[in-house]
Amino acid sequence: MTMIAFDLPDGAFAALRKDPREMESELRMAAAAKWYELGLVSQERGAEIAGLSRLEFMHGLSRLGVSPFQEDLDEDETGNA
Structure with missing residues (x-):
């Protein structure tokens, strides 16, 4: 597994009321x-x-307002493009 690290301003944790571990989970989910x-x-x-x-x-996904269903809007009801 590859690790990625980056700096966040301390104010970001306070603004979102998250500790660093919670912030990591939120960023991964987002x-x-x-x-x-x-x-x-x-x-x-x-x-x-x-x-x-x-x-x-x-x-x-639901919590973030993202539909769990991926739709191709270029297809009609029969699945044809």
């Missing part, structure tokens, strides 16, 4: 949710990125 929303990752990969089970990831 990134995974956005990438899932953009269609860049699957639910399975998003859950892996977020460090959650697939069911926990789906609940997290």
Whole structure:
């Protein structure tokens, strides 16, 4: 596994009322949710990125207002483009 580290201003933790460990979890979930929303990752990969089970990831998507269903808006009801 690759580790990524970056600095955040101390005020970010206070503003979000999160300790560093909670912030790490929130950042992982937010990134995974956005990438899932953009269609860049699957639910399975998003859950892996977020460090959650697939069911926990789906609940997290709901909490963040992201639909757990990926839709291709270019397709009609029959699935044809």
